[in-house]
Amino acid sequence: MAAISKRCGTFTDSVIRRMTRICQKYNAVNLSQGFPDFDPPRELLERLSQVAYEDYHQYSITWGAANFRQALAEKQSKLMGRKISPEGEIVVTSGSTEAMMAAVLTVTNPGDKVVVFSPFYENYAADAILSGAEPVYVNLIPPSFSFDKDELEEAFRLHPKAIILCNPSNPCGKVFTEDELRYIGDLAVKYDVFVITDEVYEHIVYSPNHHVYMASLPGMWDRTISCGSLSKTYSITGWRLGYVIAPSFIIDNVRKVHDFLTVGAAAPLQEAAVTALNFGNEYYEDLQDKYTHKRDLFLQGLDRIGLKHTVPQGAYYVLVDISEFDYDDDLKFCEDLASVVGVGAVPGSSFFKDGKVKQYIRLHFAKKDETLIEALDRLSSIRDKLKLRK
Structure with a gap:
């Protein structure tokens, strides 16, 4: 055998x-x-019940239904401080799990290194391994889960292809400060490294902390791949709706990976979820x-x-x-x-x-x-x- x-x-x-x-x-x-x-949310469930009797039961566009991408682009543009193109800078995925897998597959080659903060969400190591890459771990130090700058730069000196950043962090609940993110970003520029962010908890942050999007920082848009999900924000973990936001030269390649991983996210659920993406502050x-x-x-x-x-x-x-x-x-x-x-x-x-x-x-x-x-x-x-x- x-x-x-x-x-x-x-x-x-x-x-x-x-x-x-x-x-x-x-x-x-x-x-x-x-x-x-x-x-x-009740409004989301009501729209879902309507969609069941409407014509959304076949494939949507592979990289996401047009109205879903438009609503997502409008929402995230406000948060990320730049106008995001629904046509060229978004891929809708089957949950953030696929978004992260597609991101790692898009930027790494077999043998490349990927920096991962430890503790980490368990999928990240598997994503790297399945991509043929090697995880390089950098400690987050309890109880504040800060990192040692020298240890982080030592990892960057190994010339990784990417760093995975979960912010806010699962499992430790750390919210990276703007100063910390700028330091990570400076290293990414210095060593020419992509930053893959998992931001599924972007709206669950406790005062006085606040969430800063890596892609919004000066010089970081072109090398940041932002992964997100509707699962936690709208309490719909079973719907499996995620997304990747990145510059078009990255998204063009994420689309290809996504196409052969899952073809597309569920069309009726995308249609229903537009309601949630249009919620106010x-x-x-x-x-x-x-x-x-x-x-x-x-x-x-x-x-x-x-x-x-x-x-x-x-x-x-x-x-x-x-x-x-x-x-x-x-x-x-x-x-x-x-x-x-x-x-x-x-x-x-x-x-x-x-x-x-x-x-x-x-x-x-x-x-x-x-x-x-x-x-x-x-x-x-x-x-x-x-x-x-x-």
Whole structure:
């Protein structure tokens, strides 16, 4: 029998999605995989119900329906401080997962290096490996998750083809400051490196922090590939609508990669989602208020239980320090947490280079208040239950 591709042995299936299956097995509150348990905006659902009876059931244009691209261009132009062309600077993808994969495939050749900050969203290493590239990791240092400038430049001296920047960051919730982004941008110019940004949490940022788009900084438009998604902003993770925004010379090539990866994103969902892209500023202000409330509710609950944790500046994840439980295997800890305590989490080692950091688990708070309260109630007995288990 012929051998399976060697690349398949260099990464695992998604630990995040695996933990959802474990949550289902034990009927645990799923604070592992980052999707909400509340409804999308009513206006969006109403438009979706109408679209079901309209003529949007065949392929749209491969790189995105014209009205979707127009609405997205108008929205992001305001945010990014430049006029984005819906015809030449946008590709609509099947979620930001495909957007990131298409971006990496577009700019890298086999053997190229890609800089990745650690901790990182688990897909990034797989994206690089599937592209034939080699990840080069640079540490984000707890608890602020700042980076060492010398360490970062040392990585750039290896002449990588690209750096992947998740901002706001999953899993640590870091929001990169403008000064940090300018420093990264200066290195990208100095060493002629592309910047691939994952900005799916662009609208979930906690005061006094604010989101700065790398592509909006002086000299960075021509080398930045901005990837985004509607999943988190509009609570529609299952719709799988993402996008790439970049200069036309990059987009022309992203289109080709995208065409042979997925052909196109779902046409009826694009049509429905135009409604959300046309929301006014009040929607995004309400979204920030909603998640600020959920963050405060959840972190205050963790404080009452006495669990040490990070304080996210953006996104909706928190890293909880499990050092006191003296587990050698954080995956085993998460399995016990789901089966015995009834709460689902993700082992932190899946986010750190080489899987060597095992003192954290990741929880998320994109849930109804009552769901978070139930999870906190279960977590309140964590010490007694896990001690009995061990």
